[in-house]
Amino acid sequence: MLQSLTRSLTYIKDLIRIQSYEVLKNKKMITTDILIIGAGPTGLFTVFEAGLLKLRCHLIDALPQAGGQCSEIYPKKPIYDIPAYPEILAGDLTHKLMEQIKQFEPGFTLGERAETIDKQEDGTFIVTTNKGTEHHAKIVAIAGGLGSFEPRKPPIPNIADFEDKGVEYIIRDPEFYRNKKVVISGGGDSALDWSIFLTDVASSVTLIHRRNEFRGALDSVDKVQELKDAGKITMITPAEVKGIVGTDKVTGVSVVKKGEEPVTINTDHFIPLFGLSPKLGPIANWGLEIEKNAIKVDNSLDYQTNIPGIYAIGDVNTYPGKLKLILCGFHEATLMCQSAYKRIFPDKKYVMKYTTVGGVEGFDGTKKEAPKAVVKKIE
Ligand SMILES: Cc1cc2nc3c(=O)[nH]c(=O)nc-3n(C[C@H](O)[C@H](O)[C@H](O)COP(=O)(O)OP(=O)(O)OC[C@H]3O[C@@H](n4cnc5c(N)ncnc54)[C@H](O)[C@@H]3O)c2cc1C
Numbered sequence: 066m067l068q069s070l071t072r073s074l075t076y077i078k079d080l081i082r083i084q085s086y087e088v089l090k091n092k093k094m095i096t097t098d099i100l101i102i103g104a105g106p107t108g109l110f111t112v113f114e115a116g117l118l119k120l121r122c123h124l125i126d127a128l129p130q131a132g133g134q135c136s137e138i139y140p141k142k143p144i145y146d147i148p149a150y151p152e153i154l155a156g157d158l159t160h161k162l163m164e165q166i167k168q169f170e171p172g173f174t175l176g177e178r179a180e181t182i183d184k185q186e187d188g189t190f191i192v193t194t195n196k197g198t199e200h201h202a203k204i205v206a207i208a209g210g211l212g213s214f215e216p217r218k219p220p221i222p223n224i225a226d227f228e229d230k231g232v233e234y235i236i237r238d239p240e241f242y243r244n245k246k247v248v249i250s251g252g253g254d255s256a257l258d259w260s261i262f263l264t265d266v267a268s269s270v271t272l273i274h275r276r277n278e279f280r281g282a283l284d285s286v287d288k289v290q291e292l293k294d295a296g297k298i299t300m301i302t303p304a305e306v307k308g309i310v311g312t313d314k315v316t317g318v319s320v321v322k323k324g325e326e327p328v329t330i331n332t333d334h335f336i337p338l339f340g341l342s343p344k345l346g347p348i349a350n351w352g353l354e355i356e357k358n359a360i361k362v363d364n365s366l367d368y369q370t371n372i373p374g375i376y377a378i379g380d381v382n383t384y385p386g387k388l389k390l391i392l393c394g395f396h397e398a399t400l401m402c403q404s405a406y407k408r409i410f411p412d413k414k415y416v417m418k419y420t421t422v423g424g425v426e427g428f429d430g431t432k433k434e435a436p437k438a439v440v441k442k443i444e
Contacts, residue, residue: 105133231315
């Protein structure tokens, strides 16, 4: 909680005007051209593409900071498939995106969940959050990713008593575990990758899984095997954590190995990494066409939903051949903004210009321009 707050404050200080704070003070309706629900990488990049078209954006996110999955789930993990970045930490990608959109002065309503939507007679929308903040927009772009983050919790009776007292479902900052004893449970990529990563940070790492087989990437499984052989990871399989030991904080976990009596493993932290259950949340009741927990869109054109004026981009949408990748979200955001422009200005003709040619004119008065070509005189 404290780390999330610190991160939010850094964003506020460094980069943005948090319009919602002003609005809450003045009890005004926030108005914007494009209201973006979800401040993950897709939502953030939408601000840039909209800005090139002189459209203003406001973002709502249920989390207290921008970045979506990148900042909430894996800020310290390197991503290798962002074009032109051979390697970039997910947290740094968020910072770069925030830097890139700063000139377009996006507004943010953070820590609030978009709850209801009302289409107005003139085709515009009013979106209200769970805290009652109202937003009026010509266009709504849902970039809600996996939806509200709900970690899958193991069925351990007293686990809720130890949440944030040694039980964490998401690793936000690996440094938090420096020189601490850590028990991780789970059999997927997150459990494997974090076990590997924490061997360099924690004083001990124990990985517990109810099967002998893991569902993660082969090279991660091989790496864990290597670290186990080197005595850097203790593996207990097939086994399950059945109880938490401690009074006001975790001091151990009770582990049952198949066919054996329970044993107590001493630990400072117990981190069950069983994934996040994707929940669209209130958006699922907005009358949008939903398929397998995702919003159906017209990918042959502009990623519009079945309700004209509402688009769905990034991980939250589905169409034939959909890939849940950051670069696909960027592409979808770009095409969506072009369509939104045509919807807002049906009579205007927009001619796309390369940024190298047209430059980038911010709403804050800044202008970035490529230097004019120097033509050398030939004698
Ligand atoms: C461990 C891991 C590793 C990954 N590695 C890669 C990789 O190497 N390369 C790659 O391309 N992709 C990777 N991904 C996938 C990538 O993170 C996603 O494709 C990307 O985050 C999708 O961006 P998004 O903006 O569409 O959604 P998200 O990042 O999910 O952001 C959506 C945001 O919407 C908010 N939200 C949802 N509903 C509401 C609501 N009703 N009101 C307010 N806010 C709401 C959420 O709080 C969230 O912040 C990885 C994912 C994980 C979990």
